Amino acid sequence: MVAPQGLGGLDRRVAGCRACPRLVAWREEVARTRRAAFADWTYWGRPVPGFGPSDARLLIVGLAPAAHGGNRTGRMFTGDRSGDVLYRALYEVGLASQPTSVSADDGLQLYGVRVTAPVHCAPPANKPTPKERDTCRSWLVQELRLLRPSLRAAVVLGAFGWQAALPAFAAAGWTVPRPRPVFGHGSHVSLAGAETDGEALELFGCFHVSQRNTFTGRLTPDMLSAVLRTAADAAGLPDR
Template identity: 75%
Template sequence: MDGSALEELDERIAGCRACPRLVAWREEVARTRRAAFTDWTYWGRPVPGFGPPDASLLILGLAPAAHGGNRTGRMFTGDRSGDVLYGALHEVGLASQARAERIGDGLELYGVRITSPVHCAPPANKPTPGERDTCRPWLVRELTLLRPSLRAVVVLGAFGWQAALPAFTAAGWTVPRPRPPFAHGAHVRLHRAEGGEPSGSREDLGGGAGVPGDGSLALHGCFHVSQRNTFTGRLTPAMLREVLRTAATSAGLPTTPPTG
C-alpha cells in the first residue's frame, strides 16, 4: 500500500484531543515527569502505530504506558513491557534489535506493525469503555489501510481482544457468533466479508498453516506483556516466542528457529 496514507493517519492520531480525561492525564504526566526522566521532553500526545505500511503481521496492545510510549512517542518503547516484547521479536527474527529506547535508535520491524486500540496513556492503565469506543475509528482506519497485506494479528490481553473484534468487523472481516472468548494461545480465522465463507470459523492455525491468500485473517491471543504477567510467570518469554512464531507462520513471515 501507499505509505503516505498511513503516515497521514499517524499524524491525525497524534493530534487527537477527543477524550478530555486522557488528554488531561497524558499532559499532566508529561509536565511532572518521573524522576528518572527529568531530562526528557515527553511526547505527551496520542501514540500512533509503528512499523512498515505493508506489514503482514499486526501486534495489538492495550494503550501506551505513561512513562513509556507517552514519553518516547513510539509504541512499547522505553518501558519494561516493551523490553519483553521487543526482546522476543528480536529472538524470533522479526525485529532488528532487542531494545527499544527512543525514536531514532535504529530499531526496525520486519513485516510487523504494532498498534493499540487506545492511543493515549490512561490513568492506572485502564481506559474506560467510552474512551475505547471513541478511539475505535482510528483502529478501523488502520486495519483498512493494512488490509491488502495483513494476514495475521496477535492481540495482547483480554481488553485488546474485546476492543479489536468490533474493529475487525468494521474493517471488512466477519467475526464468529458468539464472539470468541480471549485466551492465551487462542486461534480464530476471520474471513473477508466481501466473499468466501459467510462467517468466521474457529480453527487450529498452528503447525505451518501458511497464508491462505483469500484475504482472511488469522487472529492469535496472547497474555499481555505487562509486568504483572511477566514478573509472576503467567507469561514467560518462551510462551511469547511461541505465539509470535505461530502468528508469523500464519502471516507468511520467516522466523529464526528456536534455540536449545
C-alpha cells in the same frame, strides 16, 4: 473511510487527537511533571501512533501506551518494561532488528510487523474507560483498512485488547464469528475476508506483556515467542 496520505497521514492525525478530555489532561500532566528518572526528557505527551511498515503482514495489538513509556518516547511499547519483553521476543523470533526499544530514534526496525493499540493515549492507572475505548476505535479501523491488502495475521495482547479489537476487525471488513470468540492465551480463530478479496485474517490471543504477567510467570518469554512464531508462520513471514 480510509485516511488520506496513507498510513503516514493517519499516524499524524492520530498524534493530534484531543477527543477524550480525561486522557488529554492525564497525558499532558504526566508530560509536565515527569518521573524523576526521566527529568531530563522532553515527553511526547500526545497520542502514540502505531509503529511498523505500511505493508505489514502481522499486526500486534496491545492496550494503550504507558505513562512513562510510549507517552514519553512517542513510540508504542518503547521505554518501559513491557516493551523490553515484547521487542526482545520479536528480535529473537527474527521480526525486529534489535532486542531493545528505548527511544524513537534508536534505529529499531520491524520486519513485516506493525505494533498498535486500541487506545492511543496513556490512561490513568492503565485503565481506559469503555467510552474512551469506543471513541478511539475509529483510528484502529482506519489503520486496519490501510493494512488490509497485506495483513494476514494479528496477535492481540490481553483480554481488553481482544474485546476492543474484535469490533474493529469487523468494521474493517473481516467476519467475526458469533458468538464472539473468547480470549485466552494461545487462542486462535480465523476471520473470513470480504467477498471482494477473500483473504482471511488469522487471529491469535496472548497474555499481555505487563509486569504483573511477566514478573509472576503467567507469561514467560518462551510462551510469548511461541505465539509470535505461530502467528508469523500464519502471516507467511519468512524465517530470518
